[in-house]
Amino acid sequence: MTEAAHIPAFRKPNATRQARRLRYIAEGLRADLGHMPNTGEAALIDQVAALIVQRESLSAAQMRGESIDAAQIVKISGVVARCLSALRVKATNRPQVPPLSMRERILRDRAAP
Numbered sequence: 067m068t069e070a071a072h073i074p075a076f077r078k079p080n081a082t083r084q085a086r087r088l089r090y091i092a093e094g095l096r097a098d099l100g101h102m103p104n105t106g107e108a109a110l111i112d113q114v115a116a117l118i119v120q121r122e123s124l125s126a127a128q129m130r131g132e133s134i135d136a137a138q139i140v141k142i143s144g145v146v147a148r149c150l151s152a153l154r155v156k157a158t159n160r161p162q163v164p165p166l167s168m169r170e171r172i173l174r175d176r177a178a179p
């Protein structure tokens with residue numbers, strides 16, 4: 067086990083503020099999805115997180131008074147909205163397995179060898 071393996075994600079050495087923010091957003095989106103993402107969903111989550119960080123950077127630059135193309139922020143915001151809606155559709159299209167009742171869990175556990 068390396069020394070950095072036990073360090074929390076927000077304290078990894080050589081991690082930039084943007085990299086930490088990117089991981090934080092991606093982790094939040096994965097948690098909001100409600101199930102373990104498949105490969106396509108994971109790629110979409112990573113893309114959305116990167117776009118959100120990019121949009122935040124542009125907004126921060128604009129707040130500092132730098133000249134920013136507003137159309138670029140609008141385009142990124144539109145792509146983020148479409149990607150998030152695609153993730154919502156993927157989350158709702160999955161068959162929902164009803165949770166086991168306490169009785170069913172006990173019976174299942176007793177039947178297990």
